Amino acid sequence: METPIDRRSFLASAATTAGIVLLKTAMGQTIQAAGHPLSAAKDQVLHDPTHTPGPPPSAIGTRSRFETIKLAPSDTSSRTPLQSLYGIITPSDLHFQRHHGGVPTIDPTKYELLIHGMVDRPTVFTLRDLKRYPALSRICFLECSGNYRGNKPELTPQDICGLTSQAEWTGILLSNLFREVGVQPKATWFLAEGGDAAVMTRSIPIHKGWDDAMIAYGQNGEALRPEQGYPARLLLPGWEGNTNVKWIRRIQVTDKPFMTREETSKYTYALKDGKYSQFNFFMDARSIITFPTYPLQIDKGWVEIRGLAWSGRGRIDRVDISTDAGRSWHPANLNGPVLDKAHTRFTYLWNWDGNETEILSRAVDDTGYIQPTLAEITALRGADLGYHLNPITAWYIQRDGQVFFKPPATKKS
Amino acid sequence: MRYRKAAYRRAPISRLTLLIAGLLGCVFCLAWNVLHDRRQHEQPPDRFGFGRPATQHEIDSEAIAIAPDGLGLPPGQGDSAIGAPVYKLKCAVCHGATGREGPFQKLVGDTGKTKTIGNYWPYATTVFDYIRRAMPLNAPGTLSADEVYGLTAYLLSANRIISPKTVLDARTLPSVEMPAKNYFIAHDSIWKPQ
Numbered sequence: 001m002e003t004p005i006d007r008r009s010f011l012a013s014a015a016t017t018a019g020i021v022l023l024k025t026a027m028g029q030t031i032q033a034a035g036h037p038l039s040a041a042k043d044q045v046l047h048d049p050t051h052t053p054g055p056p057p058s059a060i061g062t063r064s065r066f067e068t069i070k071l072a073p074s075d076t077s078s079r080t081p082l083q084s085l086y087g088i089i090t091p092s093d094l095h096f097q098r099h100h101g102g103v104p105t106i107d108p109t110k111y112e113l114l115i116h117g118m119v120d121r122p123t124v125f126t127l128r129d130l131k132r133y134p135a136l137s138r139i140c141f142l143e144c145s146g147n148y149r150g151n152k153p154e155l156t157p158q159d160i161c162g163l164t165s166q167a168e169w170t171g172i173l174l175s176n177l178f179r180e181v182g183v184q185p186k187a188t189w190f191l192a193e194g195g196d197a198a199v200m201t202r203s204i205p206i207h208k209g210w211d212d213a214m215i216a217y218g219q220n221g222e223a224l225r226p227e228q229g230y231p232a233r234l235l236l237p238g239w240e241g242n243t244n245v246k247w248i249r250r251i252q253v254t255d256k257p258f259m260t261r262e263e264t265s266k267y268t269y270a271l272k273d274g275k276y277s278q279f280n281f282f283m284d285a286r287s288i289i290t291f292p293t294y295p296l297q298i299d300k301g302w303v304e305i306r307g308l309a310w311s312g313r314g315r316i317d318r319v320d321i322s323t324d325a326g327r328s329w330h331p332a333n334l335n336g337p338v339l340d341k342a343h344t345r346f347t348y349l350w351n352w353d354g355n356e357t358e359i360l361s362r363a364v365d366d367t368g369y370i371q372p373t374l375a376e377i378t379a380l381r382g383a384d385l386g387y388h389l390n391p392i393t394a395w396y397i398q399r400d401g402q403v404f405f406k407p408p409a410t411k412k413s
Numbered sequence: 414m415r416y417r418k419a420a421y422r423r424a425p426i427s428r429l430t431l432l433i434a435g436l437l438g439c440v441f442c443l444a445w446n447v448l449h450d451r452r453q454h455e456q457p458p459d460r461f462g463f464g465r466p467a468t469q470h471e472i473d474s475e476a477i478a479i480a481p482d483g484l485g486l487p488p489g490q491g492d493s494a495i496g497a498p499v500y501k502l503k504c505a506v507c508h509g510a511t512g513r514e515g516p517f518q519k520l521v522g523d524t525g526k527t528k529t530i531g532n533y534w535p536y537a538t539t540v541f542d543y544i545r546r547a548m549p550l551n552a553p554g555t556l557s558a559d560e561v562y563g564l565t566a567y568l569l570s571a572n573r574i575i576s577p578k579t580v581l582d583a584r585t586l587p588s589v590e591m592p593a594k595n596y597f598i599a600h601d602s603i604w605k606p607q
């Protein structure tokens with residue numbers, strides 16, 4: 001007699017094998033069979049589903065037992081499996097996570113947001129108050145500015161830049177609250193403070209608050225996930241993830257930055273001239289090919305190269321693809337919607353001749369910014385790599401079709 | 414023929430009536446729509462009047478952020494002698510016996526690439542602010558103001574920024590000059606290759 005837990009864990013292990021074969025089915029002939037025949041998972045389908053009724057309607061839907069898609073957690077963050085996602089929306093439970101004092105549990109009926117400082121009317125808002133303001137929803141990406149790994153060939157897109165995700169966020173414009181409390185004309189900054197164990201703080205230029213900053217309480221059609229700031233978070237479209245303070249509990253309007261730990265000793269980086277660059281708010285344009293990538297092995301012939309591109313400064317204007325290690329570049333298809341400050345899906349049909357090569361993608365946004373190589377970044381900044389690294393990513397394809405990440409050169413050759 | 418003629422004669426009256434009725438209808442509809450439209454799409458007010466006024470007590474108890482000019486620093490004081498035992502008891506397990514060892518976030522030292530309070534923290538007030546709000550990791554927000562002043566003094570002294578005897582309080586802490594201060598510049602990295 002098997003218990004539900006036994007059955008689930010057994011299925012999970014069986015489905016690890018299943019994933020490889022299903023991927024093969026979904027991708028047609030572009031992927032060679034990398035695993036074993038699907039005997040283990042097949043055995044778990046104990047009946048012919050056309051002869052036995054399945055379970056009745058349920059209170060909540062779940063993923064297919066054959067899907068094993070997961071975040072990759074470490075001590076400090078969890079990375080989104082970019083290579084396994086379709087379209088542009090990240091499922092809420094696969095949104096990347098980065099916390100500074102763990103995930104707090106906040107009772108929404110006790111939640112309050114205090115706004116004070118250089119305002120005419122210091123005010124406390126409950127969640128119910130916030131939800132009475134005109135609501136809006138927008139799709140935008142959120143990316144940690146520490147989103148880069150590139151030290152070995154055995155890296156997946158999740159490993160390299162899995163600290164970016166995208167959701168449809170619902171909430172209110174912060175400017176509604178600014179008008180409500182009467183932000184004074186001389187105010188130039190505001191401090192955003194979270195209600196987590198780190199009581200994390202960032203100073204934000206006031207103009208972002210008047211522009212497109214939101215207090216978000218919804219994510220992909222439901223309440224925010226606790227890992228994303230339940231019940232309410234600051235959302236600053238296009239700006240580095242850390243400034244989008246989760247579990248926001250307090251806003252202090254001021255005329256200078258507070259120089260908090262996260263904007264001085266963290267989220268800053270060294271420049272070539274010995275200075276340290278601070279308040280690096282924008283997430284610059286970036287792209288990554290998510291298929292075909294390590295650890296896949298491809299077949300000679302037609303391959304649809306797929307990936308994501310985004311920019312914190314605006315819309316993606318163009319994505320260029322090179323299939324000859326950067327010698328020539330060709331525009332990819334942008335599979336809409338192409339939204340402001342949003343992950344944008346691109347594709348490029350390529351007929352691989354079976355010779356070893358490198359494939360690369362390069363994003364260009366509507367400000368004209370062109371995604372740089374790592375060598376170009378270090379030439380500008382110096383070799384002390386830190387935050388805000390958005391280099392062009394190359395994938396090396398061997399003759400046998402095996403794909404590897406190509407760690408980029410830090411200096412121009 | 415007669416029937417058709419009579420019908421033909423009555424027709425213009427009927428059309429005129431219809432026309433007038435139609436025109437009146439249009440005017441009514443237009444007016445109704447304008448009014449209706451205004452009701453549906455009122456200009457949002459400058460203020461909705463939601464939320465409740467914050468009390469000064471609430472603000473004072475919640476506004477814990479410390480600015481570089483010392484704004485927000487609480488009463489109290491502390492020096493290295495007060496901070497050292499607190500460090501040993503509550504901090505050393507993560508940051509090392511002298512703050513140089515780790516395993517997590519080395520705090521002391523001014524050589525090499527390791528970023529410490531000594532070489533990478535531009536404001537002394539940030540040390541106080543961060544310790545008070547976020548440390549120790551397993552029990553943040555539990556240190557007294559004197560303990561936080563003491564720990565700040567201990568760490569600044571270990572980094573040779575102040576003397577071991579300096580007493581820190583709301584007046585002296587903001588005046589501590591940090592070695593890293595002049596290296597930080599606000600940067601907006603718009604960058605395009607040539």
